[in-house]
Amino acid sequence: xxxxxxxxxxxxxxxxxRLTVNGGFESRRADGWLASGHxxxxxxxxxxxxIGRTHEFFAADALDATSAAAFAALIALRTPGKAPLIWLRTxxxxxxxxxxxxPGIAELGGDPDRxxxxxxxxxxxxxxxxxDAIRCAGSAAVIVESWGKFPLLxxxxxxxLTLGARNAGTTLLMLRLNxxxxxxxxxxxxxxxxxxxxxxxxxxxxxxAFDLELLRWRGGAAPxxxxxxxxxxxxxxxPNADEAALSGPLLPLPAHRAMASHxxxxx
Amino acid sequence: MRIAxxxxxxxxxGLRVGMPLADARAQIGALAVVPHDPVxxxxxxxxxxxxxxxxSPLVALDAPDGLILDIAGAEHLxxxxxxxxxxxxxxxxxxxMTLRHALGPTADAARALARYQTRPAxxxxxxxxxxxxxxxxxxxxxxxxxxxxxxxxxxxxxxxxMANIAARFGADAAMxxxxxxxxxxxxxxxxxxxxxxxxxxxxxxxxxxxxxxTKVLAxxxxxxxxxLGERGKGGRHFRATFFRSDGLARSIAIxxxxxxxxxxxxxxxxxxxxxxxxxxxxxxxxxDMIRLAVPRLEALGATQLKLxxxxxxxxxxxxxxxxxxxxxxxxLGRGRVRRLxxxxxxxxxxxxxxxxxxxxxxxxxxxxxxPGEPPTRxxxxxxxxxxxxxxxxxxxxxxxxxxxRRATHAIRRYEGPERIAAEWWRRRxxxxxxxxxxxxxxxxxxxxxxxxxxxxxxxxxxxxxxxGVFA
Numbered sequence: 001x002x003x004x005x006x007x008x009x010x011x012x013x014x015x016x017x018r019l020t021v022n023g024g025f026e027s028r029r030a031d032g033w034l035a036s037g038h039x040x041x042x043x044x045x046x047x048x049x050x051i052g053r054t055h056e057f058f059a060a061d062a063l064d065a066t067s068a069a070a071f072a073a074l075i076a077l078r079t080p081g082k083a084p085l086i087w088l089r090t091x092x093x094x095x096x097x098x099x100x101x102x103p104g105i106a107e108l109g110g111d112p113d114r115x116x117x118x119x120x121x122x123x124x125x126x127x128x129x130x131x132d133a134i135r136c137a138g139s140a141a142v143i144v145e146s147w148g149k150f151p152l153l154x155x156x157x158x159x160x161l162t163l164g165a166r167n168a169g170t171t172l173l174m175l176r177l178n179x180x181x182x183x184x185x186x187x188x189x190x191x192x193x194x195x196x197x198x199x200x201x202x203x204x205x206x207x208x209a210f211d212l213e214l215l216r217w218r219g220g221a222a223p224x225x226x227x228x229x230x231x232x233x234x235x236x237x238x239p240n241a242d243e244a245a246l247s248g249p250l251l252p253l254p255a256h257r258a259m260a261s262h263x264x265x266x267x
Numbered sequence: 268m269r270i271a272x273x274x275x276x277x278x279x280x281g282l283r284v285g286m287p288l289a290d291a292r293a294q295i296g297a298l299a300v301v302p303h304d305p306v307x308x309x310x311x312x313x314x315x316x317x318x319x320x321x322x323s324p325l326v327a328l329d330a331p332d333g334l335i336l337d338i339a340g341a342e343h344l345x346x347x348x349x350x351x352x353x354x355x356x357x358x359x360x361x362x363x364m365t366l367r368h369a370l371g372p373t374a375d376a377a378r379a380l381a382r383y384q385t386r387p388a389x390x391x392x393x394x395x396x397x398x399x400x401x402x403x404x405x406x407x408x409x410x411x412x413x414x415x416x417x418x419x420x421x422x423x424x425x426x427x428x429m430a431n432i433a434a435r436f437g438a439d440a441a442m443x444x445x446x447x448x449x450x451x452x453x454x455x456x457x458x459x460x461x462x463x464x465x466x467x468x469x470x471x472x473x474x475x476x477x478x479x480x481t482k483v484l485a486x487x488x489x490x491x492x493x494x495l496g497e498r499g500k501g502g503r504h505f506r507a508t509f510f511r512s513d514g515l516a517r518s519i520a521i522x523x524x525x526x527x528x529x530x531x532x533x534x535x536x537x538x539x540x541x542x543x544x545x546x547x548x549x550x551x552x553x554x555d556m557i558r559l560a561v562p563r564l565e566a567l568g569a570t571q572l573k574l575x576x577x578x579x580x581x582x583x584x585x586x587x588x589x590x591x592x593x594x595x596x597x598x599l600g601r602g603r604v605r606r607l608x609x610x611x612x613x614x615x616x617x618x619x620x621x622x623x624x625x626x627x628x629x630x631x632x633x634x635x636x637x638p639g640e641p642p643t644r645x646x647x648x649x650x651x652x653x654x655x656x657x658x659x660x661x662x663x664x665x666x667x668x669x670x671x672r673r674a675t676h677a678i679r680r681y682e683g684p685e686r687i688a689a690e691w692w693r694r695r696x697x698x699x700x701x702x703x704x705x706x707x708x709x710x711x712x713x714x715x716x717x718x719x720x721x722x723x724x725x726x727x728x729x730x731x732x733x734x735g736v737f738a
Contacts, residue, residue, distance in 0.1 A: 063674070063713055070646045070738030084588055091603075098647025098736055102607035102619040106633035107642035108738060113630045116588075117605045117621065118595055129595055136591040194738075196712035197680070200641065204682035205708040207641050208738035230738065232636050 034075050034141065034171060037236025041226055045188065046219050049075060053187035054162045054172040058179060060193035060211070065097040065177040068192035069145065070108070070230075071210050072173040076141035077110035078235050086133045088118045089145040090126055096147055097177060108208070109232035114140065127152050134164040134172050145175040158185045181215055189216040195227050198241035207231060209240055271303040275365070305331065316458050318358070322351060325457040327374070333381070335374050337455055371395075375446045375453035379403075395447060396422030403443040409436055421447060462560040464502070466490040473512040473553025480509060480554050481541075485534050487559040492528045501526025501567030505533055509548065510556040517548060522601075523593045524625045526565035532590060539597045592624045601625060609633050613687060615734060616650045643685065643706065645716045645735025652732035655717065659731070662723035665705055669717060671733050676709035683707075684719075700725055706737065714738070 033048030042048045049055050059068040076085045087100065102112035118133070120126045123146060130144045142165075146153070153174075162185045165172045174186065181189055195209035208230040214222045227240040268288040282291050292298055308331055316326045316334055322345070325337035338351060345351035348370055359366050369384060371377030376395055383402040388394035398421045400413045413436060418424045424432060424444055433441035445451035466487040474480050484507055495502055506520040521536040541548055596604045605621040608628050612618055622628040636642065659666040665681045683706060689699020700721035708714045714737035721729035 063711075066645075066647045066736040066738060067713075073646075074738075086591075094650075098645070098649045100607075101645055101648035101735060102609065103615075103634060104642060104644040104646045104648070104735070104737070107636045107644050108646070109636055112607045112619075112633055115607055116592060116624060117607070118599070119603045119605070120599060125599070129599070132594060133591060136587050138585065138588050194711065194713040197641070197708060197714065199680055200682075202682070203680050205641060205680045205706055205714050205737075208714070209712065210738075211712070232642065233638050 034079065036075055036228065037078060037234065038228055038238055040239075041228065041237065044224065045214065045217060049171065049173075050187050050219075051171050052166045052169050054158065054165060054174060054185060056174045056176055056181070056184060056186040056189040058181050058189070058191045058215075059175075059177045060191045060213070062178045064193045067194040067208075067210055068177065068190075069097070069100075069143075069175055070208065071190075071192050071212070072141075072143055072175055073105065074108060074110060074230060074237075076143070076171070076173065077105070077114060079140050081140075082111075082114060083138060083140040084114050084116045085140045085143065086116045086118065086136075087143045087145065088120065088126055088130055088133060090123060090147070091119045091121055093119075093145055093147065097145075107232070108230065109235045123150060123152055127157060130161060130172075131164060134161055134170055135168050137168045137170060139170050141171040141173050143173045143175055145177065146179070147177050148179060150176065150179065153184075155183070155185065162186075186216070187218050188214065191215055195240065196242070198229065206241070210237075308332070313458075315359075315362075315364075319355070322355065325455060327455045327457050329378060333378065335378060335455060337374070337457070338370075373446070373449050373453045374455045376449060379447055396420060396425060398447075400424060402447065403440060405436070405440055405443060409440055412436060413440075462506075462562040463500075463564050464491050464494050464498075464561040465558060466494075467556060467558035469556045470554070473550075473555045474557075475550055475553045477541075477548050477550055480548070480550065480557060481534075481537070483557050484537065484559065485530065487557060488533050488537075489530050491559055491561055492530050492533075495528050495561065495564065495567075496569070498564075499566060499568060500564040501528050502533070502561040502563065503527075503565055504561065504563035505537075506560045506562060507537065508558045508560070509550075509554045510558070511550070512552045512555040515551070519544075519548070521593075521597055522625050524589050524596075524627050526567040528567060532593070536593055536597045539594055543598050596623070596625045612690070614690060615644065615687070616648065616652075641706075642737065645714075646738045648735040649733060652718070652734040655731050655733050657717070657719075657731035659719070663703065663719075666707060666717055666731065669707075669715075669731065669733070671715075676711075676713070676715070678707045679710055680708040681705050687718075700729070704734070 032051045033042070033046075034051060035042045035048035057068045057072050059065045073085065073087075100115070100117065102115070105112045105115070118129055120129055126144065126146065130142065133139070133142045161172055164170075181191070191213040193211040193213075195211040197206035197209045200206045210228050210230070212226045212228060214224045214226075216222050228237040229240050231238050270282060270284055270286045270288060270291055273282045273284060277295075280295060282295070288300065312328060312330065312332065312334070316328055319326045319334055319336055323336045323338050323341045327335040327337075329335050338348070342348045342351050345354050352368055352370070355368070356366050367381055369377050369380030371380050372391060376391075379398055379402040380394060383398050384394060385399070386397055388397050400418060400421065400423075401410055402421060403410070405413075413424065416435075418427070421444070425448060429441050429445070432444065442451060446453045468483055468487060474483065487507075488505070491502070491505075502523070503526055504520065504522050506518055508516050508518045510516045519537065519540055521533065521540050523532070523536070527533065592604055601623045604624045606624045606628055608620045608622055609631050610618055610620050653671065656670040657666045658668040663684070665683060666678055668678065669676055684703035685705075687702045687704060689701065691699055702718040702720055703722070704716060704718040706714065707717055715733055716735040716737065717731060717733055719729050719731050720726075723729065
């Protein structure tokens with residue numbers, strides 16, 4: 001009996017070996033990163049947001065939706081070239097968080113011509129279209145914007161999206177507005193909030209500033225916090241001007257920053 | 268053999284239509300004769316009609332030698348009726364055609380005036396009344412009877428009671444008269460442009476299943492693509508019409524963002540479209556004809572395969588992206604997949620156009636950012652702006668606090684106002700309120716774009732709105 005089963009076992013072992021080398025979910029080498037341009041930030045997360053993976057951006061508060069959206073869009077639009085950024089949202093998103101405003105993107109140094117906006121009637125169609133978009137190679141990134149709980153996006157759906165992204169070499173940026181972070185297959189999970197900008201002359205608001213909290217990172221230690229400014233002349237994120245005097249980019253986590261404030265100011 | 272048509276020179280020397288050819292040959296020794304070919308004449312008229320589509324989309328054939336154009340609402344494009352006629356005459360003269368034209372209130376009146384008018388008249392109504400009764404184009408006995416009765420012109424006839432005319436000369440005569448006078452409709456049968464590529468299949472036995480119909484459609488698409496390939500064209504718009512045996516028909520159309528000759532792509536889009544139909548394609552008693560039309564073609568050269576194999580198109584990823592846009596457009600609708608383009612206006616909510624991606628809008632340059640300055644336009648824009656409650660200095664001070672969506676924001680930093688006036692030249696009352704925009708930052712570091720709608724000297728109590736959110 002042993003003689004008969006050993007070739008089967010050997011075959012199975014070979015198959016497992018092949019799976020872990022080529023198609024293994026964890027082991028596949030990344031094709032690159034979406035880098036922020038801030039060297040210390042990128043180094044801390046192993047080079048940037050890994051291409052071919054899913055990254056989740058939660059708005060710390062409903063009012064921080066714009067900051068989360070802008071951060072995801074800027075990190076995708078900073079990549080050189082003309083590769084389109086596919087942005088999927090439901091048709092009520094314009095009323096809720098506002099229409100994506102191209103002159104504003106142009107003033108941030110992004111190229112609005114690269115945007116391909118897709119508007120779906122409901123979250124179900126959003127997920128179906130996201131599955132198509134993610135399987136189409138050649139995009140800078142695919143942003144899927146959702147509001148509130150997204151029960152359709154369970155672990156299976158998330159894994160399907162991630163597999164599609166991995167196979168096509170595209171990057172999925174999930175924009176979860178007014179939602180509570182939950183377990184998922186995302187490579188990184190962020191909480192994004194607006195940060196006070198560096199005041200200009202006459203107390204005018206300065207360059208966009210982001211308060212980022214890394215909630216989860218598959219590759220290493222989490223959580224961590226950064227405060228980044230966007231420099232549209234260099235098309236790169238940089239250290240916050242007000243915090244340049246402080247010791248480093250890593251700040252201690254304040255106790256009040258809980259994820260409980262969701263929906264406090266939601267419409 | 269008789270003469271069917273003569274030119275001006277032949278007419279001058281006494282040749283007439285209907286004259287036996289032998290007589291004509293006897294009169295004129297060196298006579299150039301061309302055999303009469305009605306089919307060729309018809310073709311030629313058709314081509315003229317096609318050319319006349321430049322003047323109006325409604326061009327009707329008036330065989331064997333006439334064209335009727337409905338120029339209502341189109342004449343001003345040529346600077347008026349007279350100039351339009353001059354343009355037609357000039358173009359036809361270039362083709363060696365002599366033109367006899369008339370303008371009339373109805374198609375029948377214009378036609379009669381062009382063919383039968385002999386005497387000048389002060390106006391159109393008079394001109395029609397002075398036409399001979401032959402203009403009614405009745406049978407020759409009826410015309411003769413009218414003339415014998417002393418009714419020589421349309422005016423004579425029109426002065427009689429219509430019932431008497433109908434009783435004496437037939438209902439046809441009364442109808443023709445009413446049409447000529449504009450009392451009865453004289454519909455035009457315009458020559459509608461046929462789609463350049465059509466493939467169709469008829470079935471003796473109706474097809475009972477949609478799956479079969481789809482298979483036939485794939486064959487038709489293949490045929491159409493072959494024809495497109497021979498012409499060096501690609502289709503942008505495909506329309507499949509399923510004719511049911513009970514007389515109903517259902518059309519399904521797809522569009523592509525770029526000209527295509529790819530049968531697989533077209534069939535994928537058709538499948539996508541059929542899946543997303545609210546009421547699915549119902550064969551009923553079966554389809555007895557399926558027609559595929561390609562109404563919109565664009566030039567598409569042949570692609571060359573690389574010697575070493577591999578990618579057919581250099582921009583293969585671009586092609587995949589185009590196909591994605593086509594597929595999503597087919598599934599969601601034209602307006603749901605969009606690209607952003609700038610519009611030349613300073614009114615913020617009108618400064619961007621969201622155009623269907625399938626129309627492949629031409630990229631235009633966007634306003635470049637000012638180096639070293641923070642952005643002056645928000646990332647998200649509310650359209651329409653949302654009203655807020657603001658505590659601000661009167662009359663034109665910056666806001667201190669504002670309340671939006673049941674939350675109060677204390678303003679720590681602000682810049683403004685940026686004054687944007689209404690586009691008075693677009694408004695009938697030359698009015699519109701001026702907006703004073705402020706970029707503000709609240710205590711939490713969120714940046715908003717607020718404006719006061721109206722100055723205090725424009726309006727007693729101007730309202731405040733939030734128009735956008737900055738990154």
